[in-house]
Amino acid sequence: MLVLASDHGGFGLKETLKEYLESRNLQVEDMGTLDADQSVDYPDFAAQVAEKVGNNPGSEGILICGTGIGMSIAANKFPGIRAALVHDRFTARMAREHNNANILVMGGRVLETDAALEMVQTWLDSKFEGDRHQRRLDKIAQLEK
Numbered sequence: 001m002l003v004l005a006s007d008h009g010g011f012g013l014k015e016t017l018k019e020y021l022e023s024r025n026l027q028v029e030d031m032g033t034l035d036a037d038q039s040v041d042y043p044d045f046a047a048q049v050a051e052k053v054g055n056n057p058g059s060e061g062i063l064i065c066g067t068g069i070g071m072s073i074a075a076n077k078f079p080g081i082r083a084a085l086v087h088d089r090f091t092a093r094m095a096r097e098h099n100n101a102n103i104l105v106m107g108g109r110v111l112e113t114d115a116a117l118e119m120v121q122t123w124l125d126s127k128f129e130g131d132r133h134q135r136r137l138d139k140i141a142q143l144e145k
């Protein structure tokens, strides 16, 4: 399951990504926001997605705000969450291969739509490399304790 949310700054990109993900026959759950007109608080949406992903092993999330910064700060407060703010295909690939990010974060006000779609595709299609990277993720998990 892929859980998706944005604030008003990421709403347009969220809608585009949702269409793309559904066209890939992925099971998508949209947790809002529902339009770009009302100003909302990104931590509320980061919390919903981070809780869902944290409580459902194997599920993943995508969060979008204006810059992606606020969403990534908020989501990473939750246990088991590795939320990666990515800027291009390289960081999207690394977020999977090295960091095994379970939430991809992007900035709706900083990315062109085509670039964002390529980044999501890259993240979905890349594989975690494990090995020394798993050791580092284990160390991050220790930091949560």
Ligand code: RB5
Residues within 6 Å of the ligand: 007, 008, 009, 010, 042, 065, 066, 067, 068, 069, 070, 071
């Ligand atoms: C909302 O104006 C904006 O602050 C938010 O979308 C995000 O960029 C925060 O990091």
